[in-house]
Structures are given as structure tokens and as C-alpha cells.
Amino acid sequence: MLTQYNLKMPHAVYGGENAMDNITAIIKARGAKKVAMFTDKGIEGAGLFALPEEAVKASGAEYYVLDELPPEPSYMAVQKLVDEFKVSGADLIVACGGGSVMDAAKLASVLVTDAYGVKELLDNPGMAQKCVPIVLIPTTAGTGAEVTPNAIVAVPEKELKVGIVNENMIADYVILDARMIKNLPRKIAAATGVDALAHCIECFTSNKANPFSDLYALEGLDLILNNIEKACDDPEAMAEKNRMQIAAYYGGLAITASGTTAVHALSYPLGGKYHIAHGVSNAILLAPVMRFNSEHPAVRERLAAAYDRCCHEEKTCTTVEEKTAWMIARLEHIVKHLDIPTSLKEFGVPAEDLEGLVNAGMQVQRLLVNNMRPVTADDARKLYQEIM
Ligand SMILES: NC(=O)c1ccc[n+]([C@@H]2O[C@H](COP(=O)([O-])OP(=O)(O)OC[C@H]3O[C@@H](n4cnc5c(N)ncnc54)[C@H](O)[C@@H]3O)[C@@H](O)[C@H]2O)c1
Ligand SMILES: [Zn+2]
Structure with a gap:
């Protein structure tokens, strides 16, 4: 904080x-x-x-x-x-x-x-x-x-x-x-919506989180977790689309007050070298990086707080660990439901490019320093390997 x-x-x-x-x-x-x-x-x-x-x-x-x-x-x-x-x-x-x-x-x-x-x-x-x-x-x-x-x-x-x-x-x-955004094609709505989701959850679990960014990150997260699927699936779902537009704006405010973390940092080389759309590269990295981050107790505390705020079904999770697992499963579910790729396979990234990716990703210290769990080159390598 x-x-x-x-x-x-x-x-x-x-x-x-x-x-x-x-x-x-x-x-x-x-x-x-x-x-x-x-x-x-x-x-x-x-x-x-x-x-x-x-x-x-x-x-x-x-x-x-x-x-x-x-x-x-x-x-x-x-x-x-x-x-x-x-x-x-x-x-x-x-x-x-x-x-x-x-x-x-x-x-x-x-x-x-x-x-x-x-x-x-x-x-x-x-x-x-x-x-x-x-x-x-x-x-x-x-x-x-x-x-x-x-x-x-x-x-x-x-x-x-x-x-x-x-x-x-x-x-x-x-x-x-x-x-x-009424007629935004589903594919673009999905990728850009998950980008907004990443902004909110990264800012909420950022070393730069603070009361101003938390306000918008949590509200944005709540809106996105509970509206993104319908907003993308149903062309007539104007109320849900409206909420997504406001949530994306809140995600931007959260970035302005704090900053994104390792999802965005490791995503930059995927856009820069392979021209994978920004929202798609973030979506591929979102659950793996949040799972990696959740090894840090302070991240788990934050994810549990996000669960308390954003889960509106019957709240069956009681421990911080259960709430964290629920949040990560929810992220995974959203990416799969929206038919966004979950790995780099279909983008033709050759295995021999791994070291180049690690070096490029580690250059994005502007955002990596915001990550509560420190990311070493070895960690970045494992994360890239997981999605290759
Ligand atoms: N400045 C920031 O704070 C910030 C934050 C995150 C990402 N970005 C950057 O933003 C860029 C990505 O922006 P984006 O995800 O909004 O996509 P985009 O602007 O690249 O647009 C993607 C495609 O969707 C089309 N499109 C956009 N809106 C449409 C609509 N309503 N209906 C039909 N087609 C539509 C565009 O014409 C384009 O072909 C990247 O360069 C990314 O790095 C900036
Ligand atoms: Zn982004």
C-alpha cells in the first residue's frame, strides 16, 4: 500500500x-x-x-x-x-x-x-x-x-x-x-473486457494500491465479474454493456491512481513481438500470474476481500485460501467462457523464443515493481513456459 x-x-x-x-x-x-x-x-x-x-x-x-x-x-x-x-x-x-x-x-x-x-x-x-x-x-x-x-x-x-x-x-x-459499444463484435468485447478486468484486479493487488485506486478497482471488479459474460454474449444486454463501459472507465482510474502488475508487464512482449491483441495477451496470462501471485499472503488477503465484495451467489467460501481459489477459478472460467485462447499455441510462438520473451518481459520493470510477489527471471520463465 x-x-x-x-x-x-x-x-x-x-x-x-x-x-x-x-x-x-x-x-x-x-x-x-x-x-x-x-x-x-x-x-x-x-x-x-x-x-x-x-x-x-x-x-x-x-x-x-x-x-x-x-x-x-x-x-x-x-x-x-x-x-x-x-x-x-x-x-x-x-x-x-x-x-x-x-x-x-x-x-x-x-x-x-x-x-x-x-x-x-x-x-x-x-x-x-x-x-x-x-x-x-x-x-x-x-x-x-x-x-x-x-x-x-x-x-x-x-x-x-x-x-x-x-x-x-x-x-x-x-x-x-x-x-x-452496443454492436461491439463478441471477440473484441471479450478481449477488451478482460483487459479491463485485469486492470481492476492487478491494481487491487498492486504494491501501489491505495484508498483512491481501491475504490475504483473494487467497484470495477464487481461490475465486470458479474456482467462480462452477458454483455459479450447477448447483443441486447444494454444494461450489462453499460456497466462494462463504466467498469472499464473505473479500471482506468485505478491505473491512474496506482498501477498494473506482472500480468501487463509479461504481456507487453507478446503484443510487441507477436502482435497478439493487448486484451488477449493479458487474458492468457491473467489466471497463471494471479495464481503465482497468490503464493504471497498479502495477495491472498486482497483476493479474499475481493471475493467478499464481488461474489453475490451463496457465499460458501470461509477461509482466505478458499476465497482466493474461488477468485482464480472465476478468472479462468471467464476467459474460457469467452473463447479467448488460454495459451500461446495458436500464435505460433516457437519454444526457442522463450529466453527472448523472458528478457523482454523483465525489461518492463515499470510494472514489475508493482507486483507484491517479486518476479525473478526464473519466475517469468516458468510463467511463460506454462502458457507456451
Ligand atoms: N492508454 C492506456 O491506459 C491503455 C490501457 C490499456 C491498453 N492500451 C492500449 O490500447 C490498445 C488496444 O485498444 P483496444 O483494446 O481498445 O482495441 P483497438 O483500439 O486496438 O481496436 C481493435 C479493433 O477493434 C475495432 N473496434 C473498436 N471499437 C469497435 C466497435 N465498437 N465496433 C467495431 N469495431 C471496433 C477497431 O477498429 C480495431 O480494428 C493497445 O495498443 C493497448 O496497448 C492503452
Ligand atoms: Zn491493459
């Missing part, structure tokens, strides 16, 4: 019915003349872009669209978009998409400068200053990127994904409009 903590948050968050309409008033209130709208082809193809576009149009401001971004982009791909954005003279960013779009837009919002670019921020994230205010509209539930100070990019030469963290990237406004 941290003894000193803080939580920096967006200026305003709009949720509930027709939340999108607030964009018009935001643009008018800020007196924005030219809006840069970030999105990607997947969002446009799903017909989701029309809603924010209408809201921007209604403000009367000029706008243009930046949509040439691949999922989970490299820092070079993001820089290309930033260069296009820099010359536009836009005075407000509205970004509509999953974590990939939101992270790229967040980087653009601090990079209207020729002094440095995304590459330089990888080495020195502290120097970024907010240049343009930003409105974020998540379409997955999800990364929580709409609320965190983090932007994650692939670094091909390191075969890793790397997080750039700077509070100047915290959004000014967030729009949580459930219409954006």
Missing part, C-alpha cells in the same frame, strides 16, 4: 443516455474553430463515426478526419499521424475509438512541437506539455485509455510495447455513450 497517493482526473465526464450530444456544447464553450477528429477504419466501417461527427457538425466548427491508424500502432505510425495533425492548426481534438485511437490522439495532443516526437517521449516522457485540449470517446470497454495518463505504442526494434506516461495526456473531456 502506498502511504501517499493522488488521483488526477479529466475535467468532465459525460455518461448516460445521449451522452454524445454534450460534444456540441463543449466545442461551443471552448470557442474551438477547427476540430481534428481521430478515428480508424474499423470504427468507420462499423458505422460508429456518424454519431460524434453529427455532434461536431452541429457546433458549426470546421473539422477534418484523421483515420489512417492501424490497431496497436508502432510509434512510427503514430508519429505519421501526429505530423499530419501538427500542420492542421486544429484547436480541439475529438477522438473516437478503442485504446489505439485514443492513445494516438493523446500523443498528438502533447506533440504540436518540432522539438521532439513520439520517439523522444519514449526515452523522456516527462517533457511533454499539453498543446491542444482533447475529448475522448471510447468504443471498447476496454482499456480505460480515456482516463489514464498513459499512451502505449509498439517499439518494433525492442519487440516490445512501451507505455509513455505523462499527466498532460489526461483527457479534458470523456464521453461514455453506450451506443458506441
Whole structure:
């Protein structure tokens, strides 16, 4: 537990019915003349872009669209978009998409400068200053990127994904409009939902846990454990989808106040080298790493507290050990139920890559130091071996 903590948050968050309409008033209130709208082809193809576009149009401001971004982009791909954005003279960013779009837009919002670019921020994230205010509209539930100070990019030469963290990237406004996730394909809903689950449970069992992060991590965990299956399985389950959207937002707040742990740390090389989607690589590692962590008594105490809060069926577990086992079994069940792979087999990761994975995973000390049970290279090797 941290003894000193803080939580920096967006200026305003709009949720509930027709939340999108607030964009018009935001643009008018800020007196924005030219809006840069970030999105990607997947969002446009799903017909989701029309809603924010209408809201921007209604403000009367000029706008243009930046949509040439691949999922989970490299820092070079993001820089290309930033260069296009820099010359536009836009005075407000509205970004509509999953974590990939939101992270790229967040980087653009601090990079209207020729002094440095995304590459330089990888080495020195502290120097970024907010240049343009930003409105974020998540379409997955999800990364929580709409609320965190983090932007994650692939670094091909390191075969890793790397997080750039700077509070100047915290959004000014967030729009949580459930219409954006209503038709999220099951596969994407499942992977991104388990990402949010990982954020909550990792932050709750993190060395950086504190009263602020616990509040959101526990509430998010409760919402996800009790809604994720229905939200993914049933296209009409709007109440459950709504709860997932709010839970993902809470997961982002938990990250902002504390930090994720070894699940995310060991997951970064899987995204960086094999391009496994962020939510999927976390899902593969989730139960194995939490089982490893549960050897630490402080983690068991926390998992037992999570059980007390989140288990709403008849509570048959009485000991800390039983409650811990229930929680880990629940995580395993969710990943299996949602048909997310539970090993790296189908991604063609050869056995001889093991040492490379261990070395890359151990580089992510930013998150490994948050893990209550220390992770040695030997531990990382065993964990990777378990999922190969
Ligand atoms: N900044 C943070 O705090 C943070 C936290 C976790 C993850 N991330 C990063 O976010 C990225 C992953 O984001 P993601 O999981 O949201 O996925 P994504 O943004 O990569 O999107 C995945 C695919 O789903 C499509 N898609 C998104 N929403 C859709 C919808 N509603 N309907 C149909 N298609 C839709 C996209 O077009 C894309 O093709 C990774 O780069 C990850 O590292 C960032
Ligand atoms: Zn994540």
C-alpha cells in the first residue's frame, strides 16, 4: 500500500443516455474553430463515426478526419499521424475509438512541437506539455485509455510495447455513450473486457494500491465479474454493456491512481513481438500470474476481500485460501467462457523464443515493481513456459 497517493482526473465526464450530444456544447464553450477528429477504419466501417461527427457538425466548427491508424500502432505510425495533425492548426481534438485511437490522439495532443516526437517521449516522457485540449470517446470497454495518463505504442526494434506516461495526456473531456459499444463484435468485447478486468484486479493487488485506486478497482471488479459474460454474449444486454463501459472507465482510474502488475508487464512482449491483441495477451496470462501471485499472503488477503465484495451467489467460501481459489477459478472460467485462447499455441510462438520473451518481459520493470510477489527471471520463465 502506498502511504501517499493522488488521483488526477479529466475535467468532465459525460455518461448516460445521449451522452454524445454534450460534444456540441463543449466545442461551443471552448470557442474551438477547427476540430481534428481521430478515428480508424474499423470504427468507420462499423458505422460508429456518424454519431460524434453529427455532434461536431452541429457546433458549426470546421473539422477534418484523421483515420489512417492501424490497431496497436508502432510509434512510427503514430508519429505519421501526429505530423499530419501538427500542420492542421486544429484547436480541439475529438477522438473516437478503442485504446489505439485514443492513445494516438493523446500523443498528438502533447506533440504540436518540432522539438521532439513520439520517439523522444519514449526515452523522456516527462517533457511533454499539453498543446491542444482533447475529448475522448471510447468504443471498447476496454482499456480505460480515456482516463489514464498513459499512451502505449509498439517499439518494433525492442519487440516490445512501451507505455509513455505523462499527466498532460489526461483527457479534458470523456464521453461514455453506450451506443458506441452496443454492436461491439463478441471477440473484441471479450478481449477488451478482460483487459479491463485485469486492470481492476492487478491494481487491487498492486504494491501501489491505495484508498483512491481501491475504490475504483473494487467497484470495477464487481461490475465486470458479474456482467462480462452477458454483455459479450447477448447483443441486447444494454444494461450489462453499460456497466462494462463504466467498469472499464473505473479500471482506468485505478491505473491512474496506482498501477498494473506482472500480468501487463509479461504481456507487453507478446503484443510487441507477436502482435497478439493487448486484451488477449493479458487474458492468457491473467489466471497463471494471479495464481503465482497468490503464493504471497498479502495477495491472498486482497483476493479474499475481493471475493467478499464481488461474489453475490451463496457465499460458501470461509477461509482466505478458499476465497482466493474461488477468485482464480472465476478468472479462468471467464476467459474460457469467452473463447479467448488460454495459451500461446495458436500464435505460433516457437519454444526457442522463450529466453527472448523472458528478457523482454523483465525489461518492463515499470510494472514489475508493482507486483507484491517479486518476479525473478526464473519466475517469468516458468510463467511463460506454462502458457507456451
Ligand atoms: N492508454 C492506456 O491506459 C491503455 C490501457 C490499456 C491498453 N492500451 C492500449 O490500447 C490498445 C488496444 O485498444 P483496444 O483494446 O481498445 O482495441 P483497438 O483500439 O486496438 O481496436 C481493435 C479493433 O477493434 C475495432 N473496434 C473498436 N471499437 C469497435 C466497435 N465498437 N465496433 C467495431 N469495431 C471496433 C477497431 O477498429 C480495431 O480494428 C493497445 O495498443 C493497448 O496497448 C492503452
Ligand atoms: Zn491493459
